[in-house]
Amino acid sequence: MLPRHTTLPDxxxxxxSLVLIMxxxxxxxxxxxxxxxxxxxxxxxxxxxxQYQRRADLVPNLVETVKGFARQEQETxxxxxxxxxxxxxxxxxxxxxxxxxxxxxxxxxxxxLSGALSRLMAVSERYPDLKSNQNFLTLQxxxxxxxxxxxxxxxxxxxxxxxxxxxxxxxxGRLWHSILYSDMPLRETFEATTENxxxxxxxxxx
Numbered sequence: 540m541l542p543r544h545t546t547l548p549d550x551x552x553x554x555x556s557l558v559l560i561m562x563x564x565x566x567x568x569x570x571x572x573x574x575x576x577x578x579x580x581x582x583x584x585x586x587x588x589x590q591y592q593r594r595a596d597l598v599p600n601l602v603e604t605v606k607g608f609a610r611q612e613q614e615t616x617x618x619x620x621x622x623x624x625x626x627x628x629x630x631x632x633x634x635x636x637x638x639x640x641x642x643x644x645x646x647x648x649x650x651x652l653s654g655a656l657s658r659l660m661a662v663s664e665r666y667p668d669l670k671s672n673q674n675f676l677t678l679q680x681x682x683x684x685x686x687x688x689x690x691x692x693x694x695x696x697x698x699x700x701x702x703x704x705x706x707x708x709x710x711x712g713r714l715w716h717s718i719l720y721s722d723m724p725l726r727e728t729f730e731a732t733t734e735n736x737x738x739x740x741x742x743x744x745x
Contacts, residue, residue: 568711573720576703580726581633583696590689591626591649597685598623598656601678605659608669612662615655622648622655637724646729656682693729700728 602616626648635641660679663670670676704725706712716723 568715569706570715570719572706572712573703573716573723576699576706577723577726580636580696580699580703583692583699584631584633584636586692587689587696588631590685590692594652594656594682594685594689595623595627597678597682598652600674601656601659601682604672604675604678605662605669608666608672608675609662612659615658615662619652619655619659622652626652636726639727642727642729653686697728700726 598619602619605612606616629641629645629648631638631641631645660682663675663679707716707720707723707725
């Protein structure tokens with residue numbers, strides 16, 4: 540009796556199955572972590588920029604409100620306007636996040652605006668009518684809330700950068716980085732350049 544002829548599977552099926560199995564194994568080994576974490580860094584940075592822009596958008600109305608009650612505080616008002624202009628002129632896109640000099644310039648400009656705003660808010664102590672003005676109180680509350688959102692956005696960005704950089708520096712992420720993602724650099728993050736820089740400025744008065 541002749542042996543029954545056995546038809547072997549198509550080699551293309553074997554290759555497809557092998558690729559599929561390898562893809563599943565690689566996915567389980569974290570091969571996609573680096574680009575995933577990089578996207579999270581970019582998303583977190585977008586929120587940082589969004590909150591800083593929200594603050595910048597409040598400044599013109601705040602300046603005009605204070606000017607209506609304290610026009611003689613021209614030096615303080617001018618300092619806020621100039622600091623806002625500088626802060627909004629420095630933009631960092633996602634592709635420039637690995638440039639420490641640009642990030643430093645961005646941070647310094649935002650800190651200058653924070654300082655100018657703090658001095659502007661302190662002006663209200665000398666003007667009771669301004670302190671009780673409803674428009675000023677609303678803007679003050681919005682500014683305080685925005686400063687808190689900035690602090691949260693900065694914290695989330697720092698956490699995202701830490702996760703991404705750690706993945707690149709540790710196994711197995713370090714292996715995948717050298718093989719597949721060598722063009723993706725370590726990311727820069729915020730550094731506290733002034734005392735309590737990680738805390739939102741106080742804009743609420745007793």
